[in-house]
Amino acid sequence: MSLSESRHVTKPTSIQDDMDALARWTEENHMTLNTSKCRVLLFCFMRNPPPPPEITVGPTQLEVVDFARILGVIMQNNLKWTKHVVMIVGRSSSRLFMLRTLRKQGLDSHDLVLVYIGFVRPVLEYACQVWHPGLTVAESESIDPFPNTGAILNLARARVI
Numbered sequence: 566m567s568l569s570e571s572r573h574v575t576k577p578t579s580i581q582d583d584m585d586a587l588a589r590w591t592e593e594n595h596m597t598l599n600t601s602k603c604r605v606l607l608f609c610f611m612r613n614p615p616p617p618p619e620i621t622v623g624p625t626q627l628e629v630v631d632f633a634r635i636l637g638v639i640m641q642n643n644l645k646w647t648k649h650v651v652m653i654v655g656r657s658s659s660r661l662f663m664l665r666t667l668r669k670q671g672l673d674s675h676d677l678v679l680v681y682i683g684f685v686r687p688v689l690e691y692a693c694q695v696w697h698p699g700l701t702v703a704e705s706e707s708i709d710p711f712p713n714t715g716a717i718l719n720l721a722r723a724r725v726i
Contacts, residue, residue: 567635574611578618588622600625606633608642638692646696650704653688657708660685 568587570580591598605627607617617629632641632648639649664680672680689708697705 574609574615580618581620584620584622598622600627603627604633605629606631606640606642608644610643636692638695644699646699646704649696650700650708653691654707657685657688660688 568580568583570578570583572578588598600622603622605617605620607614607629609615620627630642632639634640639646639652641648664677664685667680668677700708
């Protein structure tokens with residue numbers, strides 16, 4: 566569940582009222598909020614940002630964080646994607662290692678391509694519509710394990726993977 570608010574810095578925040586209403590709704594419907602999993606992620610681009618509002622659920626004050634993982638995508642408070650890129654590059658590197666191991670075991674090129682399409686590419690492309698437009702050139706290049714178009718097919722045939 567995400568709550569958001571867009572306001573001018575001089576206006577008072579109403580997010581606590583929304584959080585209280587959410588807490589009441591969960592109680593009325595016999596549910597509870599797990600406060601250990603609740604975080605506050607603030608986006609403010611002022612040179613001198615105001616102190617973050619104290620948002621509580623019951624007696625527990627929520628922690629203000631610089632980034633949060635939402636549905637598998639790491640969002641940062643400065644709207645950069647560095648942490649997300651580092652995460653997906655790490656995950657895809659371990660899967661590429663699996664691909665290299667399978668090649669050394671003698672798996673044919675057609676099957677290597679299927680493994681790449683089924684196990685590596687989904688990690689690289691998950692929710693890319695959200696984060697790809699905001700990447701720097703360096704981040705975009707670090708994500709692509711095969712920078713040449715169609716190189717995965719050629720590498721699999723040439724056994725260079």
